[in-house]
Amino acid sequence: MTEAKTASWPTPPAPEHMVELRGIVLNYHKLQVLKGVNLAVHKGETVAIIGPSGSGKTTLLRCINYLTQPSGGEVWVGGHLVGQRPVGGRLRPAPDSVLRRHRLDTGMVFQQFNLFRNMNVLDNVTFAPLSTGRGSPGEIRARALQLVERVGLGHKLNAFPNELSGGQQQRIAIARALAMQPKVMLFDEATSALDPELAREVLDVMRELAREGMTMVVVTHEMGFAREVADRVVFMERGEIALQGPPSQVFSDKAPDRIRRFLQH
């Protein structure tokens, strides 16, 4: 009896682990896209995920906030199990209302920005906190103004997304995610749709965020960013973590051949 209970009652991760992935498996039909990935991200740590196209980087990132539901394994964020909850001594998929609460701990930034097209900058940033009651309207507005200022767009409060450059839209998307006061920020190729010049202004915001101690998981093709900003680089290959370590190690001449080959192009 007690044994059955401990078996279905996973133990929470160590408190310094802001994100912990345990044995994440994901199958699309016959294709196994993630093959039991384990990864722990510490509080305040910035982890860069790199690897060839199709290796499962996006899929892994989306498992962290359950935009993609893993076929197996556990996702822990901020000490809470995500997407599952105990029902009658067993873990069951959480209903939408619960999942929505779980997602409050994570903010996500997408390659295509995905701003709400019918809302101006201020409304984009305040909409989610207002509709989920993250503070009083006054507080939410004050925080939004501060965030928009911080990403350098204080003069664009009333602009609509189609009046902004890609780089500006992405910075607003970051502010929008931060307005929910998440514990972790997830970035999926946040600069891939941008010209180098515009990418730089977004990377600067991300760098600043990392410096201020935000926990970040960053899927990126920007090796310069991974090298300079990440505390740890995770190299994925065919649904598995092939190698991870500090940038100095992953980007060194002594890294395994296939990583050096990947980095060469």
Next chain:
Amino acid sequence: MMGFPTAMQLFLNGTFQALFLLATSAGVATVIGLVLTGIDVIGPRWVRWIIPTYSWLAQTTPPLILLFLAFYGSSALGWQVAPMLAAFIAFVFFSSAYYYEIFRASFAGIPPGQFEAAKALGVPSGHFVARVVLPQMLRIAASPFVGRTTVLFKETSLASAISTSEIMSVTNGFIYAGGNPLLYVAIAGAIYSTINILLIRLERYLSKRYATI
């Protein structure tokens, strides 16, 4: 021959009847079209073929046949349905399908990444639909919606076939009574075009006003 004031009164009344038929049937059909879109998007699987089948039927059957079905069909079944009510039922039946198609297409036109963004932010779906999905849908739908509504307004003339007293019935009345057909048809035509031009103008104005979306 009737005097000018009476003739004008009859035409005014006919216009009022036609507009009333248009407003009620377009209003109800809009709501049904939106509900069908909602069901189609989030409803159970089996409705996924019922709605398109209904829509196809409603759009391919000539409106006049639907009108006769509603009017003579109901009296054959023993219900006395007033001509206006029969027209209303027939118009709602087929325009719901057209409006559904318009809303369905405009829903599909919303850039999809926003759905994921809202999910990731933990926004409740009701708020998201009310504040993001519907406004964008209506913006995309505005022009085809008004286009279809102007057609519907012209189709109200078909209701003259079941002796309502809208514009075309009034016109027929004058012609049968020996009036100059060209004159009365021209008057009717002018009424339809004027009102449709106003509808289109209104859409242009609103589209410009909300152009940033």
